[in-house]
Amino acid sequence: xxxxxxxxxxxxxxxxxxxxxxxxxxxxxxxxxxxxxxxxxxxxxxxxxxxxxxxxxxxxxxxxxxxxxxxxxxxxxxxxxxxxxxxxxxxxxxxxxxxxxxxxxxxxxxxxxxxxxxxxxxxxxxxxxxxxxxxxxxxxxxx
Amino acid sequence: xxxxxxxxxxxxxxxxxxxxxxxxxxxxxxxxxxxxxxxxxxxxxxxxxxxxxxxxxxxxxxxxxxxxxxxxxxxxxxxxxxxxxxxxxxxxxxxxxxxxxxxxxxxxxxxxxxxxxxxxxxxxxxxxxxxxxxxxxxxxxxxxxxxxxxxxxxxxxxxxxxxxxxxxxxxxxxxxxxxxxxxxxxxxxxxxxxxxxxxxxxxxxxxxxxxxxxxxxxxxxxxxxxxxxxxxxxxxxxxxxxxxxxxxxxxxxxxxxxxxxxxxxxxxxxxxxxxxxxxxxxxxxxxxxxxxxxxxxxxxxxxxxxxxxxxxxxxxxxxxxxxxxxxxxxxxxxxxxxxxxxxxxxxxxxxxxxxxxxxxxxxxxxxxxxxxxxxxxxxxxxxxxxxxxxxxxxxxxxxxxxxxxxxxxxxxxxxxxxxxxxxxxxxxxxxxxxxxxxxxxxxxxxxxxxxxxxxxxxxxxxxxxxxx
Numbered sequence: 001x002x003x004x005x006x007x008x009x010x011x012x013x014x015x016x017x018x019x020x021x022x023x024x025x026x027x028x029x030x031x032x033x034x035x036x037x038x039x040x041x042x043x044x045x046x047x048x049x050x051x052x053x054x055x056x057x058x059x060x061x062x063x064x065x066x067x068x069x070x071x072x073x074x075x076x077x078x079x080x081x082x083x084x085x086x087x088x089x090x091x092x093x094x095x096x097x098x099x100x101x102x103x104x105x106x107x108x109x110x111x112x113x114x115x116x117x118x119x120x121x122x123x124x125x126x127x128x129x130x131x132x133x134x135x136x137x138x139x140x141x142x143x
Numbered sequence: 144x145x146x147x148x149x150x151x152x153x154x155x156x157x158x159x160x161x162x163x164x165x166x167x168x169x170x171x172x173x174x175x176x177x178x179x180x181x182x183x184x185x186x187x188x189x190x191x192x193x194x195x196x197x198x199x200x201x202x203x204x205x206x207x208x209x210x211x212x213x214x215x216x217x218x219x220x221x222x223x224x225x226x227x228x229x230x231x232x233x234x235x236x237x238x239x240x241x242x243x244x245x246x247x248x249x250x251x252x253x254x255x256x257x258x259x260x261x262x263x264x265x266x267x268x269x270x271x272x273x274x275x276x277x278x279x280x281x282x283x284x285x286x287x288x289x290x291x292x293x294x295x296x297x298x299x300x301x302x303x304x305x306x307x308x309x310x311x312x313x314x315x316x317x318x319x320x321x322x323x324x325x326x327x328x329x330x331x332x333x334x335x336x337x338x339x340x341x342x343x344x345x346x347x348x349x350x351x352x353x354x355x356x357x358x359x360x361x362x363x364x365x366x367x368x369x370x371x372x373x374x375x376x377x378x379x380x381x382x383x384x385x386x387x388x389x390x391x392x393x394x395x396x397x398x399x400x401x402x403x404x405x406x407x408x409x410x411x412x413x414x415x416x417x418x419x420x421x422x423x424x425x426x427x428x429x430x431x432x433x434x435x436x437x438x439x440x441x442x443x444x445x446x447x448x449x450x451x452x453x454x455x456x457x458x459x460x461x462x463x464x465x466x467x468x469x470x471x472x473x474x475x476x477x478x479x480x481x482x483x484x485x486x487x488x489x490x491x492x493x494x495x496x497x498x499x500x501x502x503x504x505x506x507x508x509x510x511x512x513x514x515x516x517x518x519x520x521x522x523x524x525x526x527x528x529x530x531x532x533x534x535x536x537x538x539x540x541x542x543x544x545x546x547x548x549x550x551x552x553x554x555x556x557x558x559x560x561x562x563x564x565x566x567x568x569x570x571x572x573x574x575x576x577x578x579x580x581x582x583x584x585x586x587x588x589x590x591x592x593x594x595x596x597x598x599x600x601x602x603x604x605x606x607x608x609x610x611x
Binding site: 132 | 462
């Protein structure tokens with residue numbers, strides 16, 4: 001554990017130095033997209049490409065969740081016909097994609113961010129407003 | 144579990160009255176609470192957070208009552224006659240419409256309309272930092288706006304002072320519910336809830352099916368009275384035989400005008416992908432005649448607009464009503480944040496008792512040795528408490544875990560949640576070096592892997608009173 005930390009160690013031991021918030025990008029309307037601009041606080045911690053790759057993948061996943069295709073229409077019509085009771089037993093497409101997103105974020109945290117002393121928070125926990133990146137203090141990495 | 148040495152002080156030896164005032168909150172605090180219980184908006188929750196309603200339910204009982212009474216009268220007095228003289232499908236269709244109307248109404252009323260959770264203190268601080276507030280001499284700063292481009296059109300985002308965030312486009316703050324609601328349409332008193340992104344389709348199906356229902360009942364009642372008066376009797380006699388029909392007629396007559404009008408209006412809104420709010424304010428109408436100010440959200444195709452609004456995908460509720468409040472979470476913008484804080488485990492009882500007992504000692508210490516309090520952010524514990532070697536330098540940061548309460552619980556017997564202001568101060572680097580006020584505040588404990596935990600002095604029941 002000299003240079004890198006596992007996610008568990010990070011959560012137990014490290015102290016929070018700062019939090020960076022990646023805001024939403026509304027240029028395409030109200031779809032859930034996040035800005036890919038690289039925040040300056042992360043310059044010393046992570047590669048710009050890596051960061052942009054993460055945000056871009058998240059944006060694609062959210063676009064998939066909100067995609068207007070035949071599947072979403074069928075789901076909507078079916079729900080209307082059953083007086084929306086169908087959602088008591090079935091999960092919506094959106095919820096399925098949200099689960100995929102949660103898994104992706106967990107995986108990114110384990111592989112990429114935690115070893116660098118960063119932690120991504122799933123945007124759904126912040127009301128899909130921001131991606132919160134917690135920066136942990138350097139001293140905990142050099143203990 | 145008890146690693147702190149000061150537990151040797153018997154709390155029962157002290158006066159009980161401060162504890163009894165707290166016993167109410169303590170009892171409640173001993174079980175993990177769900178997020179709906181600490182929700183800051185003006186809403187009511189039923190079925191353990193599954194159903195949500197505005198605090199002012201408006202005339203929802205009246206709406207339900209009118210529908211149920213009218214349909215009841217219809218089935219009881221008109222249907223027997225009509226089944227005999229016309230067809231048996233009349234009550235069948237009536238029943239189907241009635242069920243659909245009631246389900247749509249209940250769904251509209253009890254669904255989260257798309258409430259946005261309020262910004263966490265960290266987020267709010269981050270946004271504040273980005274806003275240029277230099278030179279503002281008034282107490283309340285001027286409305287903050289941010290301009291963005293949506294589909295090559297300039298849209299202004301307003302800052303919400305209550306929720307402490309810039310409202311996403313098409314979001315509006317409902318003053319009745321005290322929440323920001325996505326794609327806010329209007330607050331409907333008939334339905335007792337806001338109509339927003341997540342329940343607009345239920346509202347629309349409610350008013351459409353209600354128009355069908357009222358028209359259907361109206362038509363059937365007219366047919367009933369006509370048939371009765373055709374059989375050799377006068378109209379007055381027919382009415383006397385079936386007085387309930389007149390009641391239904393009157394109700395339906397007045398409802399039809401308003402409901403049909405509303406349905407037509409909302410059909411127009413759906414087809415052009417507008418909200419009532421935008422339409423009333425004239426956001427996209429040709430006010431600025433020379434400019435191209437069309438609706439940037441419209442797909443310019445009626446069918447697509449309808450499909451998107453009524454059948455499009457919808458996110459799950461963002462406020463996560465039934466989730467549990469994690470022990471290190473601070474409640475954003477709650478007015479009585481200190482009273483709602485709670486740890487995740489049962490040792491809170493001990494914590495409070497311990498704090499009461501140490502409070503006197505600590506206050507004496509504070510008065511005598513204030514230099515110990517001026518170290519970066521951390522009021523030091525009393526000599527009674529075994530101090531954590533590593534916590535001398537850093538400020539008391541709240542534990543970093545956003546989702547790891549279990550781990551913290553197992554490692555930390557004494558744990559207290561930080562108040563929202565504390566976490567704001569401890570996390571924000573600009574505030575880290577400022578010492579907290581000598582009034583003893585709740586601060587979180589930093590773990591660094593050592594078995595012993597330094598205990599920060601607590602002052603239960605008082606929130607730090609600082610302006611953001």
